[in-house]
Amino acid sequence: MASSPQLVTTEESSFAEEFRLFWPDGTMRWLCRRGRVLSDKHDRPVILSGVLLDITDRKEAEEERAGLLAAEKEARGQAEEALAQAEEARADADARRHRLAQLESVTEAGLAHLSLYELLAELLERVQAVLAVDVVVVSLLDASGPLVVRAAVGIDGLAAGVSEGGDQQLARQLGTRVEPVLIEDVDGPDCPIPYLRGQGLRSLVVVPLVVEGHMTGALQVATRRSRRFSRSDVRLLQLVADRMALAIDRVQTFEREHSIAEQLQRSLLPDGLPDLHEADLAGVYRPGAAATVGGDWYDVILLPDGQVALVMGDVVGSGVRAASTMGQLRAACRILIGQGHQPAEIVRSLNRFAIVLGEGEMATFAYLVLDPSSGRGQLVIAGHLPPLVRQADGACGYLNAEASLPLGVRANARYHEHAVELGPGSTVLLYTDGLIERRDSSLDDGFDRLSEAMAAAPSDPSEGCDFVLRSLLGDDEPGDDVALLALRRSDAAPGPFTLRLPAEPTALSRLRRALRNWLGQTGANEEETSDLTLATSEAAANAAEHAYGPIDAHYQVSATVAEGVVEIVVRDFGRWRPPRGANRGRGLLLMKALANVTIHRTNDGTEVRLGRRLANPRHPTQEKTRV
Incomplete structure (x- = not known):
C-alpha cells in the first residue's frame, strides 16, 4: 500500500492507496483513495483534497484475468511439454523404424x-x-x-x-x-x-x-x-x-x-546309358528349385533282339512318396520288359501295378521301342507329352499318339501301339512337363518354344539336351523337375564302327545285330557279312571267357573299311587264362577259316584283328579310321 496520509502531507504532493475493508456483515470490499496536498508559498500544506472509490469490481476482474493468464501459462507449459514428449516419441518411433529397416535390410x-x-x-x-x-x-x-x-x-x-x-x-x-x-x-x-x-x-x-x-x-x-x-x-x-x-x-x-x-533322385536314375553303334544317347535330369525329391525319371533298356527301349515317366506330386512310387514303377517296368512282353501289354501291366500301389498314385508315361539299325519302332503313351522328332534336315515335329489316361487312373484303361520310323540322322526327344509348362503361357506356346529350340540345337544328343535346357530354362533352377532323353540315329554313310560291350554272353546278340547292319552299309554281300559276323562273335566270346575272371568287365569292338578291305578289331583289357577242359581252341581255327587273323597280346590286354577284302565294296575310297 501507499504511505499514510500523514506522511503524504509531509513528504509528497499527492497520494493513492488501495486497501481492503470488511463490512460488519463480513463482506469484503476493495477501496481506493486518492488525494493531493496543496501548499502555500512557503511550501507548507494547507489543503488536503481527495476521493474514495469502491474498486471491488475492478479487482475481481483483475484477479479473474490473472487466473486466466496463469491457466493459459500452465496450459501453454503443458502443451509445450506434450509437444516435446510427442517429438521424443516421434524420434523414438523413427529410430525404431530405422532400426527395423536396418534389420530388414540385413535379412530381407x-x-x-x-x-x-x-x-x-x-x-x-x-x-x-x-x-x-x-x-x-x-x-x-x-x-x-x-x-x-x-x-x-x-x-x-x-x-x-x-x-x-x-x-x-x-x-x-x-x-x-x-x-x-x-x-x-x-x-x-x-x-x-x-x-x-x-x-x-x-x-x-x-x-x-x-x-x-x-x-x-x-x-x-x-x-x-x-x-x-x-x-x-x-x-x-x-x-x-x-x-x-x-x-x-x-x-x-x-x-x-x-x-x-x-542324390536320392539321381540314385533312382540310370548310372549310365548303353553304348549303341547305330545311335547316340543322352539323358539329363535337373531337379526343381524346391529341396525335395520329385517323380521324374527316364531309363534305357537294351532288348535281346538288339532293339532299345526308351522310357520316360513323371509321377504326379513330389517328395518321398512320389520318389518311392517312381522307384517302384521303374523296377516294375524293367521286370516287365525283361519278360519280353509287347509294348502295349507292358504299359497295361504297369497301369494295373500303379492301381495296386494305392489310391492317388498316378503317373504319365511314354514307352518307345526302337530298332536303331532300321529306325522302326513302336510308341505307347499313357497321358504323357508327345515325343519330339527332329529330322536330319532340322525339321521338327511331334509324334502322333492316341490320347490315353495316365497310369493309375483306371484299371481297364486302354493303351495302343503307334508305329514310328526314325530316319538316318534324326533325333527323338522324350521329356517331362517341367521343361515346357509355364504359369504365364499356354501349353501350345511351350510346344512351340521346344520345337524352335530343338531345331537350332546341335546334332549331338548331349549337346542338344544342354542347348534345349538353356534355351527354355536359362541358368536358373526350374520350378519343377525336368528330365530329357534323346536318341539320334547314325547317318546313312558307314562311318567307323565302335562298340563297347560287357564281358557276358548276352551281349553277343547285340554285337551280331549291330555289326551285320554296319557291314550291309559297306557293301558286303550276305556271305561276307555272315563270315565276318561269325568270326567277330567267336573272338568276342573268347574275350569274355578267357580275359577276365568273375568280375564286371568290358571289351571293345571296332571296325573300318578302306580300299575295299574290312578290318575288325576285338580288344580286351585283361589277362588271358589257360583254356579249361578238353577240345578247346577250335574258335581260332574257325576265325582263320573265315578271315585273316592276327593276335597281339600285351600286359594291357589282347587284340584280335580280322581282315577281309570285299568283292563289291560300296565305298572303296573311304579312309581308314580307328576309334
Whole structure:
C-alpha cells in the first residue's frame, strides 16, 4: 500500500492507496483513495483534497484475468511439454523404424534363394554398412566341432576356412553364453581371436549366433578407431546376429536337404546309358528349385533282339512318396520288359501295378521301342507329352499318339501301339512337363518354344539336351523337375564302327545285330557279312571267357573299311587264362577259316584283328579310321 496520509502531507504532493475493508456483515470490499496536498508559498500544506472509490469490481476482474493468464501459462507449459514428449516419441518411433529397416535390410526376403557363400557375402556387406564398422567376420561351427571363418569383409589376408586354433579359443570363451563379448583392445591379451591381432583394429564386439538355444557360430565386428559401443549398438548387433543366425541356418538346411534330395533322385536314375553303334544317347535330369525329391525319371533298356527301349515317366506330386512310387514303377517296368512282353501289354501291366500301389498314385508315361539299325519302332503313351522328332534336315515335329489316361487312373484303361520310323540322322526327344509348362503361357506356346529350340540345337544328343535346357530354362533352377532323353540315329554313310560291350554272353546278340547292319552299309554281300559276323562273335566270346575272371568287365569292338578291305578289331583289357577242359581252341581255327587273323597280346590286354577284302565294296575310297 501507499504511505499514510500523514506522511503524504509531509513528504509528497499527492497520494493513492488501495486497501481492503470488511463490512460488519463480513463482506469484503476493495477501496481506493486518492488525494493531493496543496501548499502555500512557503511550501507548507494547507489543503488536503481527495476521493474514495469502491474498486471491488475492478479487482475481481483483475484477479479473474490473472487466473486466466496463469491457466493459459500452465496450459501453454503443458502443451509445450506434450509437444516435446510427442517429438521424443516421434524420434523414438523413427529410430525404431530405422532400426527395423536396418534389420530388414540385413535379412530381407530377397536373400532367401542365395547360396550360403552368396548369402554371407551379402550379409556382411550390409552389416558393415548398417553398424558403420570397418571389419565384419562370420565364423560357423564346422561338422567336426571348431569354429571356422566362412566370410570376412574389410580385412586383407583373411581367407575362408581359417581356424588355426584361434576360433577354438573363441568357442571355449563363448561357451554356451548368448550375450555379446566387448573387447576394447584387439591387440591386448584379452582378445580370444589371434588372427585379428596386428590388423590395426581397436574395438571389437563378438556376438554368438544362436539357433534354438544352440550356438552355431559367431559374428565379429571391429573398428580401427577406438569406439565405445552403446547399449543401443549392442542391442542392434544382437538383433542382427539373431536374424543372421536364422537366415544362415535356413540356407544351410535348404542346401543340405536339396543335396540329399538330388542324390536320392539321381540314385533312382540310370548310372549310365548303353553304348549303341547305330545311335547316340543322352539323358539329363535337373531337379526343381524346391529341396525335395520329385517323380521324374527316364531309363534305357537294351532288348535281346538288339532293339532299345526308351522310357520316360513323371509321377504326379513330389517328395518321398512320389520318389518311392517312381522307384517302384521303374523296377516294375524293367521286370516287365525283361519278360519280353509287347509294348502295349507292358504299359497295361504297369497301369494295373500303379492301381495296386494305392489310391492317388498316378503317373504319365511314354514307352518307345526302337530298332536303331532300321529306325522302326513302336510308341505307347499313357497321358504323357508327345515325343519330339527332329529330322536330319532340322525339321521338327511331334509324334502322333492316341490320347490315353495316365497310369493309375483306371484299371481297364486302354493303351495302343503307334508305329514310328526314325530316319538316318534324326533325333527323338522324350521329356517331362517341367521343361515346357509355364504359369504365364499356354501349353501350345511351350510346344512351340521346344520345337524352335530343338531345331537350332546341335546334332549331338548331349549337346542338344544342354542347348534345349538353356534355351527354355536359362541358368536358373526350374520350378519343377525336368528330365530329357534323346536318341539320334547314325547317318546313312558307314562311318567307323565302335562298340563297347560287357564281358557276358548276352551281349553277343547285340554285337551280331549291330555289326551285320554296319557291314550291309559297306557293301558286303550276305556271305561276307555272315563270315565276318561269325568270326567277330567267336573272338568276342573268347574275350569274355578267357580275359577276365568273375568280375564286371568290358571289351571293345571296332571296325573300318578302306580300299575295299574290312578290318575288325576285338580288344580286351585283361589277362588271358589257360583254356579249361578238353577240345578247346577250335574258335581260332574257325576265325582263320573265315578271315585273316592276327593276335597281339600285351600286359594291357589282347587284340584280335580280322581282315577281309570285299568283292563289291560300296565305298572303296573311304579312309581308314580307328576309334
